[in-house]
Amino acid sequence: MHSVDATTEQMIRSVLAYAENRLRLDPVPLDKGSRDPAELDAALRGLLGEDGHDPDQVLGVYAALLAPAVISADSPRFLGFIPAAPTKASLLFDMLISCASIQGISWLEAAGAIHAENQVLRLLADKAGMPASAGGCFVSGGSAANLSALAVAREMAKRRGTRPGQRWRALVSAEAHSSVHNTLRLLEMDALVVATGDHRLTGPAARGAIEADGDPGSLAAVIATAGTTNAGIIDDLAGLAEVAREHDLWLHVDGAYGGAALLAPSVRPAFAGIEHADSFVVDPHKWLFAPYDCAALLYRDPALARFVHTQDAGYLDVIHERPGEWNPTDYAYHLTRRARGMPLWFSLCVYGVRAYAAAIETAIGLARQAAHEIALRDYLQLVREPGLSIVLFRRLGWEPADYARWAARLLDDQVAFMPPTTWDGETVARFAFLHPHTPMELVSEVLDRMA
Ligand SMILES: Cc1ncc(COP(=O)(O)O)c(C=O)c1O
Numbered sequence: 454m455h456s457v458d459a460t461t462e463q464m465i466r467s468v469l470a471y472a473e474n475r476l477r478l479d480p481v482p483l484d485k486g487s488r489d490p491a492e493l494d495a496a497l498r499g500l501l502g503e504d505g506h507d508p509d510q511v512l513g514v515y516a517a518l519l520a521p522a523v524i525s526a527d528s529p530r531f532l533g534f535i536p537a538a539p540t541k542a543s544l545l546f547d548m549l550i551s552c553a554s555i556q557g558i559s560w561l562e563a564a565g566a567i568h569a570e571n572q573v574l575r576l577l578a579d580k581a582g583m584p585a586s587a588g589g590c591f592v593s594g595g596s597a598a599n600l601s602a603l604a605v606a607r608e609m610a611k612r613r614g615t616r617p618g619q620r621w622r623a624l625v626s627a628e629a630h631s632s633v634h635n636t637l638r639l640l641e642m643d644a645l646v647v648a649t650g651d652h653r654l655t656g657p658a659a660r661g662a663i664e665a666d667g668d669p670g671s672l673a674a675v676i677a678t679a680g681t682t683n684a685g686i687i688d689d690l691a692g693l694a695e696v697a698r699e700h701d702l703w704l705h706v707d708g709a710y711g712g713a714a715l716l717a718p719s720v721r722p723a724f725a726g727i728e729h730a731d732s733f734v735v736d737p738h739k740w741l742f743a744p745y746d747c748a749a750l751l752y753r754d755p756a757l758a759r760f761v762h763t764q765d766a767g768y769l770d771v772i773h774e775r776p777g778e779w780n781p782t783d784y785a786y787h788l789t790r791r792a793r794g795m796p797l798w799f800s801l802c803v804y805g806v807r808a809y810a811a812a813i814e815t816a817i818g819l820a821r822q823a824a825h826e827i828a829l830r831d832y833l834q835l836v837r838e839p840g841l842s843i844v845l846f847r848r849l850g851w852e853p854a855d856y857a858r859w860a861a862r863l864l865d866d867q868v869a870f871m872p873p874t875t876w877d878g879e880t881v882a883r884f885a886f887l888h889p890h891t892p893m894e895l896v897s898e899v900l901d902r903m904a
Pocket of ligand 1: 593596709710
């Protein structure tokens with residue numbers, strides 16, 4: 454298993470050949486996800502047991518039966534949820550990082566990888582306008598980043614003193630991501646949910662909610678979203694920063710999806726105020742074109758995160774007895790971590806930041822053009838003007854079952870993956886653009902199929 458023998462040589466040939474072919478797919482086909490478990494059971498029968506099998510046989514089962522049973526999030530036809538579109542450079546380098554078992558736990562073990570990752574974090578902090586002190590680490594996703602950041606926010610609030618039996622709370626908009634609510638539950642915190650008419654949380658709305666609240670002293674944080682998942686709405690970050698400052702609250706900005714658009718000049722003004730964030734999350738595995746799984750987590754004052762997250766153990770003393778060294782393990786609720794920021798670092802170095810900005814602008818442009826195409830069709834209606842790369846629209850006269858049938862047919866015909874969503878209780882259609890190669894003809898075809 455660990456020597457370079459005939460089986461290893463065979464796998465190097467066949468697995469790398471498969472990876473090469475996959476990398477050369479342009480465009481990546483959509484494929485289909487959901488399968489009958491019995492069908493998958495039958496496909497895998499006998500493979501996992503005491504005795505091994507020929508690697509080509511196992512790879513063959515993967516290639517023929519498992520891979521096509523996964524919808525390709527990196528296909529330009531994947532227009533649902535939040536797609537992925539890792540660059541070729543990032544995919545290749547991800548493979549290299551895996552082959553070399555590159556980890557990024559402590560400076561003692563992994564200074565090279567951590568230094569490169571930190572350069573990317575610095576770039577993101579600069580784009581957000583965060584101070585020179587800002588820093589953090591890459592974690593597995595926005596959910597992990599939100600949990601890690603809000604754990605710090607809660608600990609900082611506790612420094613103000615906790616009343617017996619008190620639960621801490623965070624102010625959020627009704628559009629905050631589900632992972633935020635999950636985080637609050639895990640941290641035994643409650644949400645002060647502020648619903649606004651147009652679904653965008655503003656400073657005045659937050660201030661009003663705090664003033665009307667019976668227990669404002671139990672608030673620990675204001676959680677803003679920079680690009681809501683369902684509609685791409687950027688909250689009033691400047692206004693919320695002001696409110697957070699007035700009430701001595703931690704400002705957390707969840708930009709897991711939308712934060713990448715900081716690089717896009719056409720929408721950068723909408724992020725004004727993000728520079729005041731105490732913690733900020735952006736997922737490169739979404740709109741910064743990195744492979745799964747990769748979220749960037751930045752703190753304004755990383756020492757606070759270190760205070761909360763550093764793990765103490767005799768065998769770890771050696772990494773903490775070296776002043777000034779950066780240990781990513783200390784900035785989130787993890788210990789072992791792969792250097793998951795490295796594929797992004799490599800890709801940014803290869804293509805340059807300008808190419809990223811252009812690719813992000815392309816998705817924003819697709820959303821604007823799609824809105825225009827929707828306006829041209831009398832059977833369609835835009836739910837709201839897109840702010841980033843998500844477009845919500847309705848087909849007049851349709852019931853939820855009609856949307857479900859239309860979406861199922863799009864997938865069956867391998868045209869697009871575009872599950873419907875709900876908006877104010879109504880089932881509507883939703884484009885989530887991200888891949889820069891999604892063609893406008895595809896958008897038109899999807900819309901024409903609703904006629
Ligand atoms: C705004 C927002 N926050 C958090 C998350 C959770 O991120 P992840 O799925 O990487 O855990 C998402 C995912 O779509 C998101 O859009």
